[in-house]
Amino acid sequence: MPLPKIIRKTINLFLPDTCVLCRMVVNEATPHLCCRHCWSALPRFDTQCRHCGRPLPSNLTSELICGACQTKPLTVGLTIAPLVYRDDAVNLVHALKFSNSVRAARTLSCALSERILSTATRLPEVMIPTPISWRRHFRRGYNQCDRLTHELASTLGIEVRYALHRKHGRVQHGNSRSVREAQPTNVFTVTDTDLPSHIALVDDVITTGTTMRNMSNTLMRAGAKRVDLWAPCRASSDF
Ligand SMILES: [Zn+2]
Ligand SMILES: [Zn+2]
Numbered sequence: 001m002p003l004p005k006i007i008r009k010t011i012n013l014f015l016p017d018t019c020v021l022c023r024m025v026v027n028e029a030t031p032h033l034c035c036r037h038c039w040s041a042l043p044r045f046d047t048q049c050r051h052c053g054r055p056l057p058s059n060l061t062s063e064l065i066c067g068a069c070q071t072k073p074l075t076v077g078l079t080i081a082p083l084v085y086r087d088d089a090v091n092l093v094h095a096l097k098f099s100n101s102v103r104a105a106r107t108l109s110c111a112l113s114e115r116i117l118s119t120a121t122r123l124p125e126v127m128i129p130t131p132i133s134w135r136r137h138f139r140r141g142y143n144q145c146d147r148l149t150h151e152l153a154s155t156l157g158i159e160v161r162y163a164l165h166r167k168h169g170r171v172q173h174g175n176s177r178s179v180r181e182a183q184p185t186n187v188f189t190v191t192d193t194d195l196p197s198h199i200a201l202v203d204d205v206i207t208t209g210t211t212m213r214n215m216s217n218t219l220m221r222a223g224a225k226r227v228d229l230w231a232p233c234r235a236s237s238d239f
Helices: 005-014 036-041 067-071 088-099 102-119 134-140 144-156 177-181 210-221
Strands: 126-129 164-166 188-190 198-202 226-230
Touching: 088 102, 088 144, 102 144, 126 144, 144 198, 164 210, 188 210, 198 210, 210 226
Parallel strands: 126 198, 198 226
Antiparallel strands: 164 188
């Protein structure tokens, strides 16, 4: 239940809301926790391929599918990744990933849910956070995708389910495209015997899409009919 306005104003006198990015005091609390300038300055894609999220020329209006996806689509569903992975989008992901920032998770999930609600005509039955191996979870203490997925759930009201298990493997962060694409395809296993037909996978950043493709294929083999890929950020080009 939201606090009454008079109480919020009193609290704000002593603990003013600050922008998650520039730390400037903001007069009115916003769901995305940014000042107006930082929120509008976040780098956003304009026109993207519906299957992989690659940027496309903005004059395209009909079939938004890139050349690569016309032969080998990344997913059978939609890929939604609104922010270009640069500048403050990188700062937010790093704050979430390496400092467990709940505020950064909120900002990233707001950018993502805003695009989901304006793009998706049908929402999935469940969301699955991209799993990390138990060793990495033990060392880091949390899974940043889990944090992000729960923030999304509070906005979209979609069930969060832990239906995938990830075997321990090499960290992909910072690896080149060729190294990422060489990762084994059996990294993930399905732990849920009652999968719904329409699922969204949630990650923090889509780079080459190899990890998400592997997860999506694993879920399809286990009986899912459609898998959407959701992440707040996507690399502007494949590297
Ligand atoms: Zn700001
Ligand atoms: Zn594509």
